Amino acid sequence: MKVNKIIGLWGSVLILLFSACQPIEDREELENTTDADGVKLVATQATAGGNLVELSMETLGVTGYWDFNLGKGLTDRIEIVYPIPGATTFTYVGTLGGEFFSKTIDVQIDTLDHALNQDWYDLVSEETSVGKTWVFAGGPGADGGKWWYMSPPDDPASWETAWWNAAGDCCPPGDAAGKMHFDLDGAGNYTYYSDTDVEGETGSFVLDVANQTLQVNGSNILGAEQGNPAGLYTIISLTEDELILYLANNAGGTGWTWVFKPE
Template identity: 55%
Template sequence: MKINKIIYLLIASFMLVFTACDPIVDEAHLSDSTDVAGVQLVATQSPPGGNKITLKMASPGITGYWDYNLGTALTNEVTVVYPIPGKSTFTYVGSLGSQFFTKKIDVQVDRLDTPLDQDWYDLVGKNTATGKTWVFDNQGAGSLWWFMSPPGSADGAMTAWWNAGDCCPPSDANGKMHFDLNGAANYNHYETLTSPAEKGSFVLDPTNKKLIIKDSKMLGYAAGNKDGVYTIVTLTETKLVLYLSNNEANGTGWTFVFRPQ
């Protein structure tokens, strides 16, 4: 009798072990709540025609984010004070459930009636369509305008490890760069004051103190980075100081000091 009980216990134990080893299969399948045509994008301007724009993805069951050209918002609804007059296209990137999609909406901005962050006016000037030109703030021998600085943090941006501008200036030391908002965030790099422009675009992020140059070069690019992302140390009407925490040329920090032309 005891032997039978032991045998039953062993059999039960083996059954539990083998049952525990069976894989758990999730039979749930993703399905689309709608199609791309059914995704409703809404843009509201306050006041109508103005540059304060609320972008909303109004369809239920959809998740994603907005790309509003000068940044992204990881939400279905975002309000931006847009700095560029004219027609602009904004993009929503989302998931229907089983597939990703992008959908665009056009918005016509007739006037900049909501003031921009002051950084925009400091960078591109009060006449945002005309824009503003910047050059190196070279005040002569010993001045700091393009120099190696400590890596890792903008706190040491104005500490010069090596004043490279004094002995070994960049090829575009006498060049210029121009920012404007004439229909887009336009950026032009000039190797010299009279050379043709290398056209690109830019993103100004006042909140995170970043200036991003796209499809062109920052003035002083010999010590820049290919990604074009610079930390803003100072931005006023009369001075622009940018910093890299780890420049590609030598792995140190680097600081760029500009003034309006």
């Protein structure tokens, strides 16, 4: 009798162990609530052809964010004062439930009838389609000034600290006599000149006012030989008369600071 009880007990234990080892399968799968064609995007301009634009995604069961080229709006509905005239494409990126998707909507902006953030005017001038040219605030030879120098890494607050005043002491960059031009003539246009008498190299730029960053694509800024392939810089100062950029970690593992002035 005791043997039968022991055998029965061990049998129960083995059943419990076997059951515990079985994987718990959740066979519930996410399903799309619609398809990309069924997602409704709406762009509403406050005035005909104006640059105050409301972007909205109006389909239930869809979530995501707006990419408006100069930043992202992490909601289904955003209002922006867009700084660039011309035909513009805005993108909504989201999920249908079971898969991700992106969809675009085109907007024609004919006039900048709503004022931009002052940073835009400081960078490209109030004649936004004409633009503005920036040069180093010193040089082109070593002149004792602080306009291109090594700084502590990963600390924008330490931008004024010069671990090595490269341009001021001995070693200005090879393009110290060059210039950079920014304009909004149909797009965020950027042109780099390594010297005063050379052909410009074209690229593009994105000014992120909210996060105070400047992204340069397809080209370099002056003095970029310190290494920054990503082209993203922290804005320390942007006024009508001054542009100061900082890089937290360059190719050499230090920080770096650039000081520019209008041409």
